Amino acid sequence: MDAIVAEGLRKRYRKTVALDGLSFTFPAGRVSGFLGPNGAGKTTTFRSLLGLTKPDAGSMEVLGMSVRDRLPEIVKRLGAIVEEPGLVKGLSGRDNLVVAARTLGRGHERIDDLLEFSGLGSEGGRRIDGYSKGMRQRLALAASLLGDPELLILDEPLDGLDPAGQAQIKDSLRELANQGKTVIVSSHNLSDVEAMADHVVVINKGRLLAAGDLAPLLGSFRSGYTVEIDEPETAAAVLTEAGIAAVVEGNLLAVSTDDGAAIARALAAAEMFPRQLARRSGRLEELFLSLTEGDR
């Protein structure tokens, strides 16, 4: 069963179209990335899934239940961080979790463990007014896990964290997925998403651009060849004259064509012979830029 199924979502804020017939699915039990440039509709989509915003049209099912009809049951089984964490200033980290547990009606017994999990065990008694942004983010993540949710929806969870904190959170999210939980993460840091997600949904202007498991998506995204050759600058000039775009990247050439034979012929005609000619496996960042720039 898919954890989330959305079909035909539409949302307009006066003259701004936030969602324009958006349809997607997120598989259960995995870490998925939800990507898009600023203003693509990611936060509006998350808010719609959580019942914070009502779409003008479309349907959403979370954990097999309709958001429109069964939201109270759904929210009991999910945890989320969307926009600002909603922590209570003036209270300590521990008291914030106590308040969240009281409001949720459960999770009190997990507070100590979650403080340790979030790396705040020794800081739990301190008021969050003195917390760094990263500490508040980690506390918000701990609060989202109080109810031991099946599904986590996290909007920019790594934002503001130092590299050590990011690594800790990424490991934790992967561990949660290994436990069978579904984790959906939106982030502008595509390398982070690539490192922890195995499924992505890419949107722009409220519409779906691409969706699927990450490995096949990157594999099918042809972004040319890498050529290892002596005198790469000369080779780049030869290829450019032959009508093949080529850019020198250190000791290598990045060539933007899927026709490897054409590269070999052009270089051979100039009596230049590469040591290696290899397909470039797409990086998520390149895929993302290719999709979103093509959608302008």
Place this chain on the structure above:
Amino acid sequence: MIGLIKAELIKTFKRRTFWVLTIVLVLLTGFLAGIFYLLPRVIDDQGGFFEIQKPGAYIFGAGQVMGQTWFPLILATMALAGELATSAWSTTLTRNSRRGQHLVTRLLTSTSAAWLAVLLAIAVFSVATFFLAEGTGELDAVGWWDIAWKALLVQFTWVALGLAFSAWLRSVGPAIGAALAFSFVEGLLILWEGFREVSLSIHTSALLGSLSVGGFGQILGDLPSFRRGLIVVLGWSVVGVLISWAGLKLRDA
């Protein structure tokens, strides 16, 4: 709902805001007591205006404290408007999507907190009364109980009004500003005879009987009856609750 109440109690009593406001209330009360009891000793001819004698002086003092409507207004608006201004309220709502329970919780906790603070301030004024007021006689247990339950009702009314401003304005600054402006204007409007029929200030005094003490009763003439005072104060509390509910429901959409 017990969980919600416990959460709100933590948010109220474990943060500095409530305690700072309470200290300000107590200090202001002490200052008022000084004005009413010490000033006449230096002003020779005040026409009996400040002749506040025991045991009525205890009721008068309670009335002065309950007249500090800024306290429950600020407490209530800060309790709700801060969360309404962010996604905290809507997130809480979807976690426990019963709007009525959230409103009742805030009414109960903010009223309880305001009541406790007001009782403390009344105690301070009463101590000043005991030592400084002219006359003899003390309030009995029934008299003190009278003050206590009336203080609770008055705090509930102003808390409901404070929540109403928060529910519609959804931001701390504007909500506090509007609530205090309302309190100020409401106090001025008692000079208009037409408004006196429904004035919350006048009917609070009627409920308490505080303006019958000293020369202050001369200002407005006859006060309404206790019964009418109770009905009007209750009416304002219902108005506050209804406006709060309407604001939360309509502006949450």
